[in-house]
Amino acid sequence: MTAEHYFTADPAAAAREREVTFMIAGQVYRLTAASGVFSADRLDPGTAVLLRKAPLPGPRGGVYLDLGCGYGPISCVLADTSEQARVYALDVNNRALDLVRRNAEAAGVGDRVIATTAADVPPDVSFDEIWSNPPIHIGKTELHEILQTWLPRLAPDGCAWLVVAKHLGADSLQSWLEQQGWQVERHASQKSYRILKVERSLNN
Numbered sequence: 001m002t003a004e005h006y007f008t009a010d011p012a013a014a015a016r017e018r019e020v021t022f023m024i025a026g027q028v029y030r031l032t033a034a035s036g037v038f039s040a041d042r043l044d045p046g047t048a049v050l051l052r053k054a055p056l057p058g059p060r061g062g063v064y065l066d067l068g069c070g071y072g073p074i075s076c077v078l079a080d081t082s083e084q085a086r087v088y089a090l091d092v093n094n095r096a097l098d099l100v101r102r103n104a105e106a107a108g109v110g111d112r113v114i115a116t117t118a119a120d121v122p123p124d125v126s127f128d129e130i131w132s133n134p135p136i137h138i139g140k141t142e143l144h145e146i147l148q149t150w151l152p153r154l155a156p157d158g159c160a161w162l163v164v165a166k167h168l169g170a171d172s173l174q175s176w177l178e179q180q181g182w183q184v185e186r187h188a189s190q191k192s193y194r195i196l197k198v199e200r201s202l203n204n
């Protein structure tokens with residue numbers, strides 16, 4: 001039997017559900033995850049570093065993209081920390097999209113978290129911020145394609161917050177982004193993760 005990836009559109013494995021509990025900014029979150037979805041047993045340590053090191057929206061709000069949302073930890077935290085935040089939770093995995101819908105509803109932010117596939121994101125929407133623990137394992141070409149698709153959808157003064165493990169190529173991804181004309185700041189490093197802040201450069 002071939003091992004199934006978490007980025008399969010419709011995981012064949014039965015959806016064994018479990019609760020993932022974590023604390024961000026003094027708030028406890030209890031979300032439902034399931035087999036066939038990325039890091040279903042615990043908040044991924046990279047995602048934890050992202051949510052603890054990058055600045056959460058606070059009252060400023062805005063339109064956000066959670067690129068590769070999984071069961072929705074980033075979407076739920078962004079929407080929960082700002083009543084003004086509207087979050088597009090994007091994934092290719094339909095089981096993940098079902099979970100993010102349910103988790104957002106249970107967290108009381110279901111009206112501001114839009115679970116979606118790429119095809120259903122309205123073409124005229126631009127994002128104040130993109131947050132992502134990107135799917136490195138899909139391969140470099142595919143990862144670059146995703147970033148080339150979504151980063152240009154940032155608002156003119158928007159930015160993206162990415163978490164990438166050093167051993168999974170954080171530094172080479174940073175170099176590639178810079179070659180593509182983006183301005184990239186190494187905002188923080190913790191454990192084996194880097195938090196990259198990506199913005200348009202003056203000529204991008």
Ligand SMILES: C[S@@+](CC[C@H](N)C(=O)[O-])C[C@H]1O[C@@H](n2cnc3c(N)ncnc32)[C@H](O)[C@@H]1O
Nearest residue numbers: 006007038047068069070091092093133134135
């Ligand atoms: C590293 S996981 C992060 C999941 C979640 N944000 C978290 O922190 O637990 C990356 C996610 O990207 C999704 N993904 C894979 N290919 C994608 C694509 N082309 N577009 C959007 N999401 C994709 C995977 O299904 C997976 O849920």
